[in-house]
Amino acid sequence: MAAAQQISAVNIASPAGFLDALLVKFARYRLYRQTVNELSALTNRDLADLGLDRSEIKRIAYQAAYENN
Template sequence: MAFTTEFHGTDAGITGRVSAILKSATDRVANYRLYRKTVNELSALSMRELDDLGLNRSMIKRIALEAAYGL
């Protein structure tokens, strides 16, 4: 009697896991850089410029979080 066993898992082995970890890390770094860039650029604006945009200084961090992380 003969039988076969097939495995169609999504596990790509160690290289797949390492690639996923590296991609996750680079995505996190890119998101953080976008957050910092947004905070820095909005913080550099004067009160008048922020007012023209309809923003207040207290909103800068929240806006940066939305831009970078979609929160």
């Protein structure tokens, strides 16, 4: 599974801050997509070994990318 990265909030008042915020959003989305792709590639048995169901993949990926800051 994709490793959760530390992504901090930035000030978007300046043009540089806006660019930083955009880069943070892009990095979080890439982490979300990478996690979804890696978990989706697993078989149902592999997911069961991890204690997951296929229907939980998007929630797990969202938590990894957006809630674990």
